[in-house]
Amino acid sequence: MVSMSSRMVEVADFPSVSLGNTRSLYVYLPPSYHENTEKHYAVLYMHDGQHVFSADERGGSWDMHLTADRLVSEGRMEEIIIVGIATVPHQRLNEYFHDNPRMHHVFEPPFAGEQYESFIIEEVMPYINQQFRTLRGPEHTAMMGSSAGGIVTYNIGFRRPDVFGSIAVMSPYFVKAHFDGGGELKEHPFYERYGTHPKLRIWLDMGGAEGIFMEKYAQQEAERLIQDGFVPGEDLMLFLDPGAAHSQSDWAGRAHAPLLYFFGDIGEPASIKLYGDSVVGVRGPIKQLNPVITYDSGFVHTLMNGTYHVESPELLMLLPDGTLKPQTTGSSRITLQMGKLIADKEITIVEELPELVKVAIQVKVPPSTPVSPMIYAGFEIPYCGEGVYKGCAMVPHGLSFTFKVSRGFGLHEKIGDPEVKRRSFTALSDMELLYEVEDWDI
Template sequence: MISRIIKHEQFKSEILQNSRTLYVYVPPGYDDEQFRESRYPVLYMQDGQHAFYADDAGGSWDIHITADRLIAEGRVRPFIIVGVSHISNVRISEYLHPMEGNESIQDVESKGHEYERFLIEEVKTFVDRNYRTLDGPEHTAVQGASAGGLVSYHLAFNRPDVFGLVGAMCPYFVSVDALTGKETRLGEKYTQKVPIKIWMDVGEYEGYTVMEKHVRAFADGLIDMGFQPGIDFWYYYVPDSGHSQKDWANRVHAPLLAFFGDIGQPERGELFGEECVALHDSVQRVNPVIFYNSGFVETDTDGVYEVEDPSIIRVETDGRLIPLREGATTIVYCKGKIRTQLSLTVVRELPEWVTVDIRVDVPPHTPETDYIYAGIPLPRTGEFEFGGAFQVPRSFACEFRISRSMNIMETAVDGSEVPFRRFKATDGLKLCYCVENWNDTLKETVR
């Protein structure tokens, strides 16, 4: 038995007045005679062209490979995946619901409500009519990352009668101006619990694109609203992870297990966090990550902690650190038979902001532009040089490829992909990079 991916090209939307490709994954056995009467849950994926395939604009989630594996292992029931492609020049517009200030920040018209109707009235109607689906909300998931995670979150809260399962990976809840630090909220802070299940995560190395403090604030709001961790809500602060398809591919199995299978039993844990915190720093947390025998993984948002010297620091059940005096101690996280620890020192003070100096040399054929992006926007400082000294939060960590816009990325001289670059901010850090080529100038520079 094998799975298939079916393409529906030029799928026309009367609501949005545009067309795009739909990709439909049907699981192994879907076409077999013995399963002709079987019906299947459905996962609707934003940015659908990257659900199964990579292209010049980005890598792939390879979610079909993960789904095939989990189904073959018997860890999830077979399900259908619908990849709904975005249209590049209206992606942000369609993924934004109206919020005060967001249109001026993004310089687009917010068409989230129209996209919502498109997904429900046109895409879902088409899929339910042409495929053997289980069409109730308890069997219908919606998932995306970044702005795709934002719109998925809004979709589920606005229409819990349609979408009962939501995967919000690295959701773009807050836009941060990297030059001024101004924050504009893009996500609605709902106050009324609805009958849905939510997976939410964020990576350590996402820089200003998506910041953990914003995502965790929304996660805390869901718990305050009545969502129960491990029952209808799962959160994961992902160590060593950035903001790209490769990162989402590495952990997409987790929400699939939560939505369509069995997460299994806790097997081991690891406690992550800063090794040094300031006496009056009230925003630091530890991150207890639990690994399950199914491959499922999550952050425990309601943990039990022991502190070797409780006169130095206190740990709240949500992982918040309350420094009490200077000194060094060890924090132990406990869950059943799992015990994992972290050594930590409390000092009198640490700077809230640190200075990072970044310099980037670009090739002579680089088109005229005022800024390039290397985790943060870099202004032009010379004919073929960008950069400067920048103040960033002390905990700032970023993984990136240097780019001139969302889809114009650095490449090697021959046009091949370059590895991701990354840094974690420390005061006085100096970084020097050299761009060899750009993916939009290959025809002129590569022979």
């Protein structure tokens, strides 16, 4: 069933032969679509389509229609069609995971990624091309997704660069990281690397406060892509988004950047800022700076290789990728220059920083809350009785978490204080955190 507004189309109960189910497709039509009836448009396909243009009880909206309209009205971006492909209840991970040997060590099959890929390419795309005035070919076709939607975007992009010429891989679920019963962090990379360099433009990002979705996973993959032949600033853009969590609102907040990269003009660099820890140990965890460049268009990305000047090189060395190499205790100012833009930062070097810090969390929930074996508060913590959950974990030094307490997918706490939308903490030393849930979102 097709329902129409002037600019938004919902195709309800769209059937899939490949997957044997139905779902909605949500289609955004650009401002001139109904006036300029001879014009054809590039297409962006997006996963988790129910959140692309609106919110529901499971999560917020990316508001992609608002972002696209704004960039078009500013003359920053060409008009495009955006297709949001909704998920099917309880099938999301099955459909977003392609099968590979590593998957079987981490998750239970089935893995229907190949069938989902066929569904998009052989069923959704022909329908969209038939019903709407689209430009064909990979140079006019892009894909975007986050979390598990990020890994399926990555896989489809590398498997079918003949179809998709640009992919936005946002906060990708590349590694299953969790704390075991003893609070020790376990990391299981389960994605397949292709080791190829197809004609493909890649946007890759991760937030700085996503907890166990760590910046290093995106950083490491970006470095491997460079080894495969991708060139930063040309066919690869990395953005480590300072302070961003693993949420629709944070993905919405930076979705303009891949839109500009794929379909617009990123403009000229306007400012540069150095993010990252200001304290580093001669002994302890490796620290890396995050130089973020902001453009006059609003485009942002992380500079992967820069020319740094260290005021006191006898105290501190700095690699072009921003990795800090402390030599002895003290402090030194570092400077990064890119053209006429300059950023600096004071770094304090101490004798030692711990690799891990102990974080203990206690959460008290309302008496009416159904008992769950676990509750999520940055990481999973077990039920201890009488409406209290307690747990602890050994967390990598400097790791940041921004979250809402939740008791299942989409079952988040309601925070009464309008100034406090989410909880957050950074693991810089051993800490004990006490949270009390006032109520739950319905």
